[in-house]
Amino acid sequence: GENVEQHPSTLSVQEGDSAVIKCTYSDSASNYFPWYKQELGKRPQLIIDIRSNVGEKKDQRIAVTLNKTAKHFSLHITETQPEDSAVYFCAASRLGGTYKYIFGTGTRLKVLA
């Protein structure tokens, strides 16, 4: 079946450094790739998403890149801050219908002050 692999499972960076989380998907028909942030004890919340018709999307310190040929996409966080510490989930899905989200297993990011 379809799956999404996410790496690394944990990531520690110094405040101000960049963090990169990578995901690989198996379903070549996937065309929608959201990223969720989950703070401790809270619900997952969407932070950025990308559709397969673009290769990169930015929102302030956060960016997502997509390589359709290799079937992988990445989350980039620049100038990390302590409040970026959380678990991040990637997912893959298809637009315009009732297709399920397939989530990665999550990355715990720790930003060290």
Add this chain to the structure above:
Amino acid sequence: NAGVTQTPKFQVLKTGQSMTLQCAQDMNHEYMSWYRQDPGMGLRLIHYSVGAGITDQGEVPNGYNVSRSTTEDFPLRLLSAAPSQTSVYFCASRITGRSETQYFGPGTRLLVL
């Protein structure tokens, strides 16, 4: 809008007991789903619904039942609780065919003894 709401926030059950986790949304979303979250395993889909009267199984449906009699409500029933069902349960909803943003409820933490 209250968004996606879940009750209870926390529940302790004994093995063999039954209970219903409630989920409601006031955004008129067609698509609703239930996930369980366990350490290191990400968000795994239990059941989902694409509209009132329509439900389908996700990747881990055993031991759980759902129904969708209205657009707003999507309860999850545990028929005979087992310790393996100890987890955090999240309900989520989204509009299909337009914005693909999936909104999560605050979660229910379930402990089965």
